[in-house]
Each structure stands twice: as C-alpha cells, then as structure tokens.
Amino acid sequence: MAVYARWFRKKLKKSSNIKRGYGFVRKLYTWGSFPLPRVIRQRKDKQGKMATVRKRGKGYEIRVYCGLGVNYGRKDKSMTWIPEPGMTPRQIEKALEKVKFQFEQEVLNGTYLNSSMTFAQFVEVWREDYAKEHLAIKTYARYEGFLKRILPALGHIKLNNLNVNHLHRFYKNLGEKGINLKTRKDKNGKPIGDAKLSPKTIYEHHRLISEILNKAVRWGMLDVNVASRATPPKVPHTEISILDDEQVKTLVAALNKEAIQHRAMILLLLYTGMRRGELCGLEWKDIDFETQMLRICRSSQYVGNRKLITKEPKTRSGIREFMLSSSACTLLKEYRQWQDEQKKLIGDEWQETDRLFTQWNGLPIYPDTVTKWFARFIERNNFPHVTLHSLRHTNASLMIAEGVDVCTVSKRLGHANTSTTLNIYTHAIPSKDTEAAERLEQALSI
Numbered sequence: 001m002a003v004y005a006r007w008f009r010k011k012l013k014k015s016s017n018i019k020r021g022y023g024f025v026r027k028l029y030t031w032g033s034f035p036l037p038r039v040i041r042q043r044k045d046k047q048g049k050m051a052t053v054r055k056r057g058k059g060y061e062i063r064v065y066c067g068l069g070v071n072y073g074r075k076d077k078s079m080t081w082i083p084e085p086g087m088t089p090r091q092i093e094k095a096l097e098k099v100k101f102q103f104e105q106e107v108l109n110g111t112y113l114n115s116s117m118t119f120a121q122f123v124e125v126w127r128e129d130y131a132k133e134h135l136a137i138k139t140y141a142r143y144e145g146f147l148k149r150i151l152p153a154l155g156h157i158k159l160n161n162l163n164v165n166h167l168h169r170f171y172k173n174l175g176e177k178g179i180n181l182k183t184r185k186d187k188n189g190k191p192i193g194d195a196k197l198s199p200k201t202i203y204e205h206h207r208l209i210s211e212i213l214n215k216a217v218r219w220g221m222l223d224v225n226v227a228s229r230a231t232p233p234k235v236p237h238t239e240i241s242i243l244d245d246e247q248v249k250t251l252v253a254a255l256n257k258e259a260i261q262h263r264a265m266i267l268l269l270l271y272t273g274m275r276r277g278e279l280c281g282l283e284w285k286d287i288d289f290e291t292q293m294l295r296i297c298r299s300s301q302y303v304g305n306r307k308l309i310t311k312e313p314k315t316r317s318g319i320r321e322f323m324l325s326s327s328a329c330t331l332l333k334e335y336r337q338w339q340d341e342q343k344k345l346i347g348d349e350w351q352e353t354d355r356l357f358t359q360w361n362g363l364p365i366y367p368d369t370v371t372k373w374f375a376r377f378i379e380r381n382n383f384p385h386v387t388l389h390s391l392r393h394t395n396a397s398l399m400i401a402e403g404v405d406v407c408t409v410s411k412r413l414g415h416a417n418t419s420t421t422l423n424i425y426t427h428a429i430p431s432k433d434t435e436a437a438e439r440l441e442q443a444l445s446i
Contacts (some may be wrong), residue, residue, distance in 0.1 A: 119155050133141065175196055242386075261339075289332075301367075349361050
C-alpha cells in the first residue's frame with residue numbers, strides 16, 4: 001500500500017489532469033488496495049448535486065453540495081441523523097439511505113429548513129415566505145412593531161430550544177414599568193404614567209409568537225408549538241362604551257358649535273356607523289344626493305413612516321351601499337359648499353383628490369387627525385370617556401334599540417355575519433332597558 005501511495009504522489013505532481021489522478025485513486029479504493037475512508041457513499045443526481053454521508057460519533061452527518069458561493073467557496077447544507085437504539089447494521093443502512101435521499105430532495109427543491117436555526121432566523125424566513133405576501137399592510141406593520149420587542153429578548157434562542165419559561169419571563173418583562181416606547185412624555189422628557197404595556201398588548205405579543213411557531217410546526221421545523229403551553233396575562237373584560245339617548249343629544253348640541261368640517265366628520269360617523277378608515281376614504285363620487293345613497297368601497301389607513309395607503313374595506317361585505325338620512329344629506333351639502341370656497345382660497349396649492357375630508361391643501365386626511373381632534377373635543381366638553389369607535393357602537397345599539405332588524409344593521413355596518421352584530425352590538429340602552437322591564441312586568445302580572 002505504501003508503494004502505491006508513493007507512486008501516486010509522484011504521478012500526481014507530474015500530471016496536470018487532476019480528475020484522472022482522482023479517478024485512479026478511486027480505483028485503488030475499489031480494488032481494495034487499502035481500506036475505504038470514513039466517506040461511506042457518494043450520490044450524484046442529474047443536476048450535479050452530491051450527497052455525502054460521514055460517521056460522526058453515534059450518528060451520521062449527511063451533507064449536500066449546493067454549488068459555489070460568491071468567493072467560489074463550497075456551499076453545503078448538512079444534517080445529522082442518529083439511529084434508534086437496537087437497530088442492526090442492515091436496518092441502519094436502509095434507513096440512512098432513505099433519510100439521505102429525502103434530505104437531498106428537500107435541498108434540491110428548496111424546501112429544507114435548518115432545525116438548528118435561531119428564532120430570529122426563522123422569523124426572517126416567516127417574513128419572506130409568508131408575512132409579506134399574505135398579511136394586510138397594516139397588520140404587517142403592527143407585527144413589525146411587536147417584533148422590535150420580541151427579537152431582542154428571544155431572537156438569539158435556537159428555535160428547538162425555545163421553551164415555556166422563556167416566554168413567561170418575556171411576558172413578565174413586558175409588564176414592567178418603562179417598557180412602553182409610545183408613552184406620552186412631559187416637557188422634561190419623563191414618561192407620563194407608569195409606561196407599562198396593557199395585558200391586551202402583551203397578549204397580542206403572545207399571539208404573534210404563537211402564530212410564528214405554528215408556521216414552524218406546519219413546515220416541519222418543530223413538533224409542538226410551545227406558545228400553546230404558555231400562560232399569557234389574562235385580558236380583563238371591558239364593556240364597550242356607548243352613548244345613551246340623552247348623551248347623544250348633548251353630543252350633537254355640542255358639535256353644532258364646532259367648525260363645519262369637524263361637525264360633518266363626527267356626525268357622519270354617528271349617522272352611518274362606518275369605520276374611521278372608511279370615513280377618510282370617502283370621495284364625493286360615492287354619494288348620490290338624488291337617491292340619498294352612500295357607497296363605501298375603500299378605506300384609508302396609516303401604516304407608519306407617515307405613509308397613508310388606500311385599500312378595500314376590512315371585509316368583502318365591507319363594500320356596501322345604504323341610504324343616508326335627510327339630515328345627513330343636508331349637512332354634507334353644506335360642507336361641500338364650504339370646501340368649494342376653501343379651494344378658491346387655497347388656489348394653485350390645492351391638490352384635487354375628490355376626497356370628502358382632506359388636509360388644508362386637498363390631500364387625504366390622516367385617520368389619526370380625526371381621532372386626536374375628537375379626543376380633545378370630548379375632554380373640552382367634559383363627556384364620559386368615549387372613543388371615536390364608540391360612535392359606531394352607539395349607532396348600532398340605537399338602531400337595534402329602535403327595533404331595526406339585525407340583518408339591516410349588519411348590512412349597514414359591513415359585517416359578514418349577523419352573529420357578529422349580535423355578539424358585539426346588542427347593548428341595552430338604559431332608557432330602553434327600563435321600558436323592557438316594565439313591559440315584562442305587565443305581561444307576567446296575573
């Protein structure tokens with residue numbers, strides 16, 4: 001064997017055909033001149049890919065050649081397979097061949113994911129292969145905000161090492177003071193309040209982690225979603241805030257003292273029950289004043305970095321038409337006249353967009369602008385704590401309390417199912433609740 005080896009080294013120095021020399025040494029291995037190396041087999045497919053198996057301790061390393069990198073270095077992908085205890089050499093050989101073939105096919109087809117990757121690395125795969133294509137723009141932007149907290153805490157952990165304790169410690173950390181980056185600050189830069197995240201926000205972080213890990217399970221990266229075993233903070237039940245009959249009258253009276261553009265925005269929300277984004281997406285062509293019909297077919301949303309997008313409403317049933325009241329039509333005609341006067345005052349700086357509600361120069365208004373103005377209006381008039389979305393709840397509850405059938409209410413709100421309307425908006429208005437109690441007493445009296 002030593003003679004053959006010395007002769008081959010001399011031959012290799014003289015020969016420029018490396019492949020020929022390599023072929024000769026393979027023949028030497030085949031002839032049994034000296035024992036086979038730790039490389040058990042080599043398998044090459046039609047595309048030139050090669051799978052190699054090496055014995056590594058108690059297991060076997062399977063490595064697939066994936067071509068050359070940018071600097072002409074080899075690009076390989078590998079995995080380790082460990083036989084089950086008690087397997088015979090023949091069983092190991094058969095099982096190893098099967099695992100090797102499956103692994104090579106996954107690499108060739110681009111479906112292989114490395115189980116040793118970190119949580120942050122898998123999140124990047126989740127982004128590219130799922131989130132960017134399937135999530136709504138606003139949902140994706142909100143998730144990215146959550147990931148700014150999740151990845152620094154959990155991103156370094158290997159995906160298959162992530163456990164329930166990691167999640168519980170993370171949830172506890174989210175509930176500590178100072179974690180809320182969006183907390184209002186005073187003139188000295190100090191946060192106003194304790195700057196903690198609410199249980200609902202912490203639960204939304206948990207739900208995102210669970211959604212990502214569900215994809216890891218579905219794609220064969222994990223056997224179980226550990227987030228399903230975790231216990232996030234309990235979200236306290238909060239009653240939806242609505243205005244009763246008297247409060248609505250007081251609200252309308254206060255709005256009549258405000259500027260026409262603000263009065264039109266808020267009263268239209270109250271008259272129709274539409275969402276904030278749908279209000280900001282309205283165009284004049286969506287209103288037929290002759291038939292008093294309003295069509296909702298788009299929604300404006302703010303997704304961060306001062307980016308305003310326009311898309312279809314939240315659900316397919318969100319595209320809808322319904323009739324406006326005479327009072328609403330009169331208000332909108334008055335507002336349109338005011339807007340036409342503003343166009344003349346602005347002159348060449350006005351940018352025509354056909355939107356009902358705009359900035360000073362005609363560009364679409366930001367949804368947060370409406371929300372902030374309404375919050376200041378509520379505080380200025382000492383109303384109970386209600387949000388802009390409370391007007392939608394109030395609209396639905398008023399219709400149901402006045403005997404409007406649920407199907408009509410559901411259609412006007414843009415719900416896909418009447419069950420959604422019943423589950424959310426059947427709040428008893430106190431004045432009607434008293435009336436119901438009195439009627440029941442009369443019906444049951446003997």
